[in-house]
Amino acid sequence: MAATQHAQQLKNDSQTYLTTALFQLLATKELQQITVTELVKRAGVSRMAFYRNYQTLDDLLLAYFEPQMTRLFDLIMRPVPTNVKMDQLATYFDQFSAMLTLATKRHYEYLIQQLFNENMARYYQNQVTQLHLSAQQAQYWTTFMSNGVYGIWRTWLLNRDSATLTEIHDLLALFQNATAQALGSATSSDNGFGPFTKKDHSNE
Template sequence: MIERKNQYQAFHEFIVTATMQCLDTRTISELSVTEICERAGVSRMAFYRHFKSKEQVVLEYFTPIYGDFLISLSELTEINSQIFAEQLVDFFASQGAEIRKATQSGYYLLIFQVFTEKLAEFYDKTTTWEDYVSTKR
């Protein structure tokens, strides 16, 4: 059972890695699932056991990156708007190559989606919302 679980995880990682490598030279719309599978060394059936689409692969790649960053911010003992802004600038500076790649390969809206979802989670954890009506929130 453990071996099967390890194999499943390995295939999952192969697909993610292959997708991101293929996006070095192709746009997401040009990239086919077949190309990803060939690069990853897995079948199309294996791809679809793990993911619904190539866009889902990209979302899964960026979710822990943005999630971990915002978790680290929420764990700071002291945070104010200046510290928050400085941390954001530093983080996005470190992500510059990935953001350029996302823009050139046509999946920047996917990473924007991940970031906004993770940012909403961050604010839910770090903000008291009793005084805010839904539209202000």
């Protein structure tokens, strides 16, 4: 048991060192300019340690961002009062904004959007039955909403204009409910649908 725990600790330490080193390199270089050799040298680990954990640098970044994106959607989906949810989301976005800015600057944002789309699909998989859509409609509606929602969050996080988080939240609810109605669902804008809804039902 002790040997297993020690091996797991070494694995965790290697992942931490590699992740830290990669973000240090990304402070001055594009992701595509960084090599595994350069990374392991900065991290102070062997190439074998890298390949025991990842196949590519993309895999390392996906492993880093995946729990954060899951956390975002867990916050969105959690049945809590709207004011509590908005406070939690505000804290999350304050932390995530800098990460998205760096990802955009260093051209690995596609990894973040990939995880975002996967989580949108995960969420809507549990919700599309309410819309009474065909399999094809559900697939394309999820894709449409995922790209649209990501684009709105992205624009707001990178620009940080005068719009508040609540205004962005309500705008997403408007778009989402309108498209659901356009597809002929029984859902109305009064009761809301999905992760972005204006009305709070948590206390009902």
